[in-house]
Amino acid sequence: MGRRLTGVSAPAWLAAAGEGLGQDELALATRNHGLPLEAMRYDVTPPGLHYVLTHYDIPHVMDEAAWQLNVSGRVQHVLTLSTAQLRTYPAVTTRVTLECAGNGRALLSPRPVSQPWLVEAVGTAEWTGVPLRLLLDEAGVASDAVDVVFTGADHGVERGVEQDYQRSLPLDVATCEDPEVLVAYAMNGAPLPPQHGRPLRLVVPGWYGMAQVKWLCGITVTDTPFTGFQQSVAYRIRRESAEAGEPVTCIAPRALLIPPGFPDFMSRTRVVPPGPVLLEGRAWSGRAPVTSVDVSTDGGATWHPAELERDHGHRWSWRRWSRRWFAVPGDHVLSARATDEAGNTQPLEQPWNRGGFANNLVQRVPVFCPDPADTA
Numbered sequence: 001m002g003r004r005l006t007g008v009s010a011p012a013w014l015a016a017a018g019e020g021l022g023q024d025e026l027a028l029a030t031r032n033h034g035l036p037l038e039a040m041r042y043d044v045t046p047p048g049l050h051y052v053l054t055h056y057d058i059p060h061v062m063d064e065a066a067w068q069l070n071v072s073g074r075v076q077h078v079l080t081l082s083t084a085q086l087r088t089y090p091a092v093t094t095r096v097t098l099e100c101a102g103n104g105r106a107l108l109s110p111r112p113v114s115q116p117w118l119v120e121a122v123g124t125a126e127w128t129g130v131p132l133r134l135l136l137d138e139a140g141v142a143s144d145a146v147d148v149v150f151t152g153a154d155h156g157v158e159r160g161v162e163q164d165y166q167r168s169l170p171l172d173v174a175t176c177e178d179p180e181v182l183v184a185y186a187m188n189g190a191p192l193p194p195q196h197g198r199p200l201r202l203v204v205p206g207w208y209g210m211a212q213v214k215w216l217c218g219i220t221v222t223d224t225p226f227t228g229f230q231q232s233v234a235y236r237i238r239r240e241s242a243e244a245g246e247p248v249t250c251i252a253p254r255a256l257l258i259p260p261g262f263p264d265f266m267s268r269t270r271v272v273p274p275g276p277v278l279l280e281g282r283a284w285s286g287r288a289p290v291t292s293v294d295v296s297t298d299g300g301a302t303w304h305p306a307e308l309e310r311d312h313g314h315r316w317s318w319r320r321w322s323r324r325w326f327a328v329p330g331d332h333v334l335s336a337r338a339t340d341e342a343g344n345t346q347p348l349e350q351p352w353n354r355g356g357f358a359n360n361l362v363q364r365v366p367v368f369c370p371d372p373a374d375t376a
């Protein structure tokens with residue numbers, strides 16, 4: 001792991017009961033924006049509306065032609081590839097929904113102090129690149145290999161540890177054919193934007209965001225499990241800080257509503273005129289295909305099945321769901337709940353861990369339906 005820099009060391013901590021967001025959380029929130037939920041109307045998120053999360057700084061890549069990707073470690077031949085060389089390999093395009101593992105964190109109590117996501121750390125893009133398996137085949141992975149470590153060109157300090165952003169995948173995930181892990185150079189048919197990893201990033205369908213290493217410059221095959229900061233300190237599910245914890249891996253099921261009606265500027269409460277309303281949204285799971293979505297319009301007291309659109313061949317993308325509702329004057333709380341083929345579903349009570357990871361508590365959308373008789 002990296003050098004200790006005690007001068008800027010800060011432990012991970014939890015906000016005290018009732019403590020508002022601090023300026024440190026605000027600084028992260030202004031850098032790392034979420035998906036405006038109304039943009040879930042698009043099957044593929046338009047550029048600029050996809051959520052963004054960057055731990056350190058976005059690297060300034062002046063000359064894409066000079067970028068090099070090194071494949072090394074427990075391999076027979078070290079590869080050094082330019083972005084132009086990568087474009088000569090067979091290209092694969094996959095529509096993938098990415099979600100940050102910390103999505104939902106700011107709604108937890110007590111609140112883990114970090115990037116304060118509500119529920120909007122999600123987006124869907126068409127990623128084009130080279131299957132990682134082809135590069136590993138060409139390099140010739142040694143028989144004692146266990147992990148593949150991915151290094152980004154960004155550098156920073158986290159909890160007192162100076163480091164490059166690094167994450168690993170087990171060899172079987174890295175060399176899988178379905179889903180194929182991609183070394184991607186295009187997003188929605190265009191070169192990667194700077195904030196999404198220009199010029200190269202990893203795309204691991206079904207896994208939470210931390211695995212999708214941006215500004216990818218190194219791939220190292222190792223014969224021992226990788227124990228870097230983002231693997232063994234961050235991104236672990238723990239209730240107590242002393243626990244080793246379980247690693248964060250694939251995305252738990254979640255359904256979100258496209259906000260109905262129109263919003264109040266400050267509270268974001270939705271105003272919905274009385275009458276028929278089409279409730280609709282998106283649902284996804286990285287663990288198994290979503291099999292059903294249920295909707296509640298009474299704060300979770302009763303649930304009714306929604307119509308779930310087919311995946312149209314895009315297993316790793318969110319899917320549209322909808323259900324008709326007849327809004328009557330008064331206050332309502334709307335929710336949607338996804339269940340996948342493996343029986344994973346969304347909890348109605350908050351699941352809690354110190355990092356606020358893999359938190360898929362059902363969304364609650366307060367709605368006010370005005371009485372037409374009350375016009376002043």
Ligand SMILES: Nc1nc2c(c(=O)[nH]1)N[C@H]1C(S)=C(S)[C@@H](COP(=O)(O)O)O[C@H]1N2
Nearest residue numbers: 051052053054055100152165209212213214
């Ligand atoms: N090099 C690098 N890769 C990274 C990160 C980072 O800080 N540095 N953040 C990760 C996290 S936590 C998330 S959620 C996703 C976000 O990807 P996006 O910004 O393209 O949506 O990138 C991942 N890849």
Ligand SMILES: [Mo]
Nearest residue numbers: 100101209210
């Ligand atoms: Mo993330």
